[in-house]
Amino acid sequence: MAAEKASRLLSLNGLFPVYKPPGVTSAQALNDLKSRLLREAGLKEFKKRKKQTLKIGHGGTLDSSASGLLVVGIGDGTKMLGAMLTGSKKYTTTGQLGRATDTLDASGTVTQEKPYDHITREDMENALKTFTGNILQVPPLFSALKKNGKRLSCLVREGAEVEAKPARPVVVHKLSLTDFQPPLFTLDVECGGGFYVRSLIRDIGEALSSCASVNDLIRTKQGPFVLDESTLRAERWDIEHVAQALQTHALPAEQESKRLKTQEDGAAPDQS
Template sequence: MAAEKAVKLLSLNGIFPIYKTKGPTSAKSLNDLKQKLLREAGLKEFTKKRKQTLKIGHGGTLDSSASGVLVVGIGGGTKLLGTMLGGSKKYTAVAELGKVTDTLDACGTVTEEKPFDHITREDLEKVLKTFTGDIMQVPPLFSALKKDGKRLSNLARQGAEVEEKPARPVVVYSLSLTDFQPPLFTLEIECGGGFYVRSLVRDIGKALSSCASVKDLIRTKQGPFTLEEHALKEDCWDIERVAQSLLDSAHLLPTEPSAKRQKTEDSPKTESKDPSAEV
């Protein structure tokens, strides 16, 4: 039985989505999934550089404080993950007015507090219009972006002096206010690759002559995969259900030739160094 499972696991190829819970990093969630599958198949992981028992990766980082859809590539499917980086993503974000942290979310240390009593729902909705379409955005200091091969978030946590990356173009396809209960407000966001919801909330706070940070963030969709319809929760991380998810997902993905074209169109390869999608 173990031998059959090992053969089946090592034959899996494609892309499928999992549900990442709040708390672990995307890398840890991916490793937990990998270890579960290897244990079920009775396999051990190779430790030699560039040699893996099971090839697996993800297509867009979610911060540890965020939850939601994390797209996973397995086997040959890892080559298609580049198509996920530049694609459309949807988020539900709960933000808090009057308070900002060093990480721009609830995990960080409060660095500034400002009054927010002057802000009305109408004010907020008016400001949101200025953040729709093609905009420029400065990424957070705490992010998956790298300097000298090291993540900015790791450098910042180590106390190193980290400079902000320059503003870069990003796209917001849609942005709407779904709830306003000061100091909290809720946004529904659809955006392109390389976008940071934390930066958006920070900039909204500034535009309202106050400050703001993310309190809760959920990625509800990435590419064709939605949280409710497709994402495998942790209790379903087994070989049989991953195989079924790959089958169910196959018709949602581009054919291999168009996927290759998309990867070329997404060049330069800095996209793969910035699996930020988020947050």
């Protein structure tokens, strides 16, 4: 049985969506998933990267305090993850006016407080128009971006002197206000790769002559994947459910590859 599971696990290839809960990093979630799969298959992991027992990766870091969709690549699927990094993403976020933090979200230390009672819903909606389309954005200091091979967030926590990265071009496809109950407001955001929702909320607060930080952040879509009931939560992180998810979420290129392989093997192609 263990040999069969090991064989099945190592034959898995493709992309599938998992749910990352708040409070853990994307890397921690991925390592937990990988450990569970290897343990179920009775396999041990090699520590050397080039000799990994199981190739697995994710298609873009999600903030540790955020939750939602994390696209995972397994086997040859890891080669497809680059498209996830640059593709379209959707988020739902709740911001809080009048409060700024060093991390730009609720996990950080409050660094500034400002009045916000002068801000109306109309003010907010007008401000959002200036953040739609091709814009420039300064990434957060607490981020996965690196300096000299080390993450900025790690350098900041170690007390190192770190300068913010220069503003860079990003794209916001859609931005809508879905709730406004000061100091809280909720946005639906659709954006391209390299975009930081925390920076958006910071910039909106400054544009409204106040300050703001993220209270809650959920990624609801990444590329062709959406956060729904088929997204694998931790209780379904096992070989069988991963295999089912790969079949359910097979991309057109994967489906065509499987069809051709089936024909090469001399079997009748799947007509479903």
